[in-house]
Amino acid sequence: MKNDARVVVIGGGVVGVSVLYHLTKAGWKDVLLIERGELTCGSTWHAAGGMHTINGDPNVAKLQQYTINLYKEIEQVSGQSCGMHVTGGIMLAGTRARLDWLKMTKARGRYLGMELEIISVEEAERLFPLMNKQHFVGALYDPIEGHVDPYGVTHAYAKAAQIGGAEVVRHTRVTDLKPRADGSWDVITDHGNVHAEHVVNAGGLWAREVGRMVGLELPVLAMEHQYLITEDIPALKGQKEQLHCIDFEGEIYTRQERGGMLLGTYERAGVPWSPRETPWDFTQSLLPNDLERIAPSLEVGFEHFPALGEAGIRKVVNGPFTFAPDGNPLVGPIRGLRNFWVACGVMAGFSQGGGVGLALSHWMVDGDPGADIWGMDVARYGDWATLAYTNAKVRENYSRRFRIRFPNEELSAARPLRTTPIYERLQAKHAVFGDYCGLEHPLWFAPSAAEASEVVTFHRSNAHSHVAAECRAVRESVGLLEISNYGKFDVTGAGAEEWLSHVMANRVPKVGRIALTPMLNERGKLIGDFTMARIAEDRVFLVCTYAAEDYYRRWFERHSPPPGVSVRPCAMQYAGLSVAGPRSRALLQSLTHTDLSTAAFPFLSFRRMDVGMIPALVGRISFTGDLGYEIWVTSEYQRALYDLLVGAGAGYDLKHFGGRALNALRLEKSFGTWAREYRPIYGPYEAGLGRFVDPRKDGFVGRAAALEEKESGGKLRLVIFAVDAGDADASGDEPIWHDGRVIGWVTSGGYGHSVRRSLALGYVPKEYAGLTDGFEIELLGERRRATQQAASAFDPDGSRMRG
Ligand SMILES: Cc1cc2nc3c(=O)[nH]c(=O)nc-3n(C[C@H](O)[C@H](O)[C@H](O)COP(=O)(O)OP(=O)(O)OC[C@H]3O[C@@H](n4cnc5c(N)ncnc54)[C@H](O)[C@@H]3O)c2cc1C
Numbered sequence: 001m002k003n004d005a006r007v008v009v010i011g012g013g014v015v016g017v018s019v020l021y022h023l024t025k026a027g028w029k030d031v032l033l034i035e036r037g038e039l040t041c042g043s044t045w046h047a048a049g050g051m052h053t054i055n056g057d058p059n060v061a062k063l064q065q066y067t068i069n070l071y072k073e074i075e076q077v078s079g080q081s082c083g084m085h086v087t088g089g090i091m092l093a094g095t096r097a098r099l100d101w102l103k104m105t106k107a108r109g110r111y112l113g114m115e116l117e118i119i120s121v122e123e124a125e126r127l128f129p130l131m132n133k134q135h136f137v138g139a140l141y142d143p144i145e146g147h148v149d150p151y152g153v154t155h156a157y158a159k160a161a162q163i164g165g166a167e168v169v170r171h172t173r174v175t176d177l178k179p180r181a182d183g184s185w186d187v188i189t190d191h192g193n194v195h196a197e198h199v200v201n202a203g204g205l206w207a208r209e210v211g212r213m214v215g216l217e218l219p220v221l222a223m224e225h226q227y228l229i230t231e232d233i234p235a236l237k238g239q240k241e242q243l244h245c246i247d248f249e250g251e252i253y254t255r256q257e258r259g260g261m262l263l264g265t266y267e268r269a270g271v272p273w274s275p276r277e278t279p280w281d282f283t284q285s286l287l288p289n290d291l292e293r294i295a296p297s298l299e300v301g302f303e304h305f306p307a308l309g310e311a312g313i314r315k316v317v318n319g320p321f322t323f324a325p326d327g328n329p330l331v332g333p334i335r336g337l338r339n340f341w342v343a344c345g346v347m348a349g350f351s352q353g354g355g356v357g358l359a360l361s362h363w364m365v366d367g368d369p370g371a372d373i374w375g376m377d378v379a380r381y382g383d384w385a386t387l388a389y390t391n392a393k394v395r396e397n398y399s400r401r402f403r404i405r406f407p408n409e410e411l412s413a414a415r416p417l418r419t420t421p422i423y424e425r426l427q428a429k430h431a432v433f434g435d436y437c438g439l440e441h442p443l444w445f446a447p448s449a450a451e452a453s454e455v456v457t458f459h460r461s462n463a464h465s466h467v468a469a470e471c472r473a474v475r476e477s478v479g480l481l482e483i484s485n486y487g488k489f490d491v492t493g494a495g496a497e498e499w500l501s502h503v504m505a506n507r508v509p510k511v512g513r514i515a516l517t518p519m520l521n522e523r524g525k526l527i528g529d530f531t532m533a534r535i536a537e538d539r540v541f542l543v544c545t546y547a548a549e550d551y552y553r554r555w556f557e558r559h560s561p562p563p564g565v566s567v568r569p570c571a572m573q574y575a576g577l578s579v580a581g582p583r584s585r586a587l588l589q590s591l592t593h594t595d596l597s598t599a600a601f602p603f604l605s606f607r608r609m610d611v612g613m614i615p616a617l618v619g620r621i622s623f624t625g626d627l628g629y630e631i632w633v634t635s636e637y638q639r640a641l642y643d644l645l646v647g648a649g650a651g652y653d654l655k656h657f658g659g660r661a662l663n664a665l666r667l668e669k670s671f672g673t674w675a676r677e678y679r680p681i682y683g684p685y686e687a688g689l690g691r692f693v694d695p696r697k698d699g700f701v702g703r704a705a706a707l708e709e710k711e712s713g714g715k716l717r718l719v720i721f722a723v724d725a726g727d728a729d730a731s732g733d734e735p736i737w738h739d740g741r742v743i744g745w746v747t748s749g750g751y752g753h754s755v756r757r758s759l760a761l762g763y764v765p766k767e768y769a770g771l772t773d774g775f776e777i778e779l780l781g782e783r784r785r786a787t788q789q790a791a792s793a794f795d796p797d798g799s800r801m802r803g
Contacts (some may be wrong), residue, residue: 005032008196012039014349017157018357026162036173037206042204057375072353078159083149089244132777205345219385222320227264230311250300264606265297266401273320314347325393335554379551406456407731428675471753478583483576487546491564524705533606545674575638580628596655624671668794686714717769721786727759737776
């Protein structure tokens with residue numbers, strides 16, 4: 001083994017070898033993979049090898065497409081067969097709701113270029129004669145599903161990487177990692193040490209242990225997973241290879257394995273494996289079978305596919321593999337650790353391994369993943385994702401793998417975990433809560449405790465009329481919203497303005513003022529949207545998306561502030577309440593001596609003031625697009641502030657509102673939000689944020705690319721549609737059609753209660769931005785007429801907000 005390498009990749013499972021191959025492909029040849037046993041000896045060797053393109057996140061789906069298309073390439077480069085069987089696949093729906101979900105999935109696949117097809121049960125039976133059609137109502141057909149040989153794929157990647165210059169060392173265990181002052185690493189192994197500029201944790205089943213070597217607790221847990229292989233089935237003899245099949249009702253997947261069928265299941269009572277530590281002596285090992293645990297799924301499976309029940313069982317495999325709490329991979333650099341990267345929590349290595357390797361290698365070589373991988377960025381989890389939290393969420397995710405996630409569905413595991421001081425008070429008002437980074441926040445308020453739960457559906461739910469009443473209150477009198485779940489940073493020090501001016505695209509406001517600003521990467525793409533509120537010459541309060549706090553912190557580390565400037569995340573220290581609506585000023589004025597008239601405290605003002613006895617930071621700004629205020633207090637004051645506002649609010653018809661109403665209200669104003677309208681695939685001019693970029697300012701990150709985009713106009717435009725939606729509004733990722741062609745996609749949608757229209761924000765090529773007619777948005781399989789709006793649906797000139 002060499003003593004020095006540019007990169008050491010730890011782990012020779014399908015993910016590690018993919019990272020290795022992609023690094024060589026990106027031009028880094030001096031790369032070394034260290035594997036403690038044989039390649040594949042973790043969870044890779046016993047995988048069923050199934051591959052598919054469908055994923056709830058379209059950006060992850062794209063990387064899955066990439067992975068499947070990559071196999072031919074690595075076969076060619078390496079000369080090693082991947083054992084590819086592209087049989088095509090069907091997903092069977094046993095209920096109308098599931099068929100609706102499949103129609104949505106098909107629609108979402110359209111702008112990704114997926115050729116998915118909804119087929120009848122009869123057609124499904126023709127394609128897959130093993131099924132008993134009486135249990136199903138329809139199916140989705142995907143021509144590029146199939147399976148590969150895990151051993152072949154792993155060795156093809158490894159050989160291709162070695163041809164590209166990489167070295168692979170086996171039977172060598174990394175036992176420790178020691179950082180050097182220059183950001184490089186000493187990789188300590190049981191066969192000597194290697195000095196590496198970069199280290200990649202692709203430890204799979206041992207990713208937690210490798211993480212712990214550097215003080216990192218990764219939110220990863222292994223689950224036991226079983227599949228069985230039947231004896232030969234006479235009906236298959238002489239036939240074309242059977243399709244892959246997913247039966248959602250049985251929570252099982254099947255495919256042909258030689259003359260028999262392989263049947264695997266994601267059972268509801270899934271069992272974690274080695275929840276705290278993975279034993280190092282678990283090499284090329286399996287776990288004892290537990291057919292009893294999967295018996296309920298097998299029973300359904302044998303009823304739905306009688307031939308499988310009639311065949312004997314030839315072999316049962318029970319092996320562990322890892323998941324992150326939401327089931328997507330954990331990829332990227334780690335905040336606080338220089339040159340340390342992770343590529344783990346990959347639960348579908350044969351669908352996702354290629355995409356993970358591609359994104360990570362770009363990130364390491366070019367400083368940017370080159371694609372929108374927010375859905376698998378390790379930074380989406382903060383310290384709150386503890387071992388026990390991960391355990392609860394992974395078990396939930398595993399048990400729900402083949403269940404529908406409705407657009408209005410909130411999951412119940414690990415809750416309530418984080419609550420704000422007014423949680424019980426909101427409960428007493430019959431709040432229905434959502435979970436956001438483990439934090440409870442009100443979604444809407446029911447009139448009574450008995451009604452405080454939401455029916456999950458693709459259509460408008462029982463919350464609809466209550467959310468309508470909340471929106472009405474905001475537009476007609478005054479609404480109260482908890483906003484503690486926003487992210488916050490306190491930037492202090494004499495150089496605060498200069499540093500912010502460098503990382504943000506807009507000019508830092510004067511003391512007492514607020515400015516909105518995009519944050520751009522070097523390619524001029526959106527990596528954040530912030531509100532900068534200047535409290536003093538040397539203090540700026542930033543408000544942003546809490547879910548992206550670690551993502552931002554990692555970026556701030558990369559563009560580190562100069563000595564004397566402190567950038568302190570303080571999301572949970574400051575709790576917030578917002579009052580919005582035409583009577584919000586009068587309400588707040590009744591509680592403070594500070595003059596709130598527009599002359600004295602105009603739109604986008606920000607000031608420290610007392611509200612009753614409570615010291616608060618108050619900004620005149622509201623995401624509702626109405627007259628409104630955001631009030632920030634250190635958490636110990638939040639209850640008192642709430643009681644004060646609610647007490648005084650009685651005289652102003654104050655009504656509580658929640659996240660659902662806020663979403664409707666911001667859509668009425670065409671306001672975008674992070675991870676929906678604002679993502680690293682869009683530029684600020686495309687996203688309609690160009691007015692918040694100050695090109696006169698020198699030297700901010702992404703300036704050159706942003707100016708180029710300004711000049712060229714970019715490619716896309718964020719636009720708003722009114723949709724003839726029936727009773728199912730858009731929720732995001734639906735295709736936008738024009739004159740019979742898919743030309744764009746929805747980023748978010750909902751019903752605008754105060755404008756009485758179903759609305760959808762989405763991106764279209766800029767040439768379509770001025771057009772009104774000819775558009776359709778596909779909702780639950782039906783193309784619905786959509787009319788592009790020239791201006792926001794509510795208060796297009798902003799007089800309400802500014803007045
Ligand atoms: C029963 C079963 C069926 C499955 N079916 C499918 C399927 O059909 N399709 C699909 O896509 N996926 C499937 N999977 C999941 C798939 O196996 C995983 O997604 C994939 O194997 C993850 O690969 P990995 O490289 O991340 O991890 P691993 O395969 O666990 O690889 C990690 C490697 O790192 C090495 N390592 C760890 N620590 C060190 C260290 N300190 N020093 C040196 N080496 C180290 C380990 O020895 C190991 O080889 C299945 C899994 C199971 C258990």
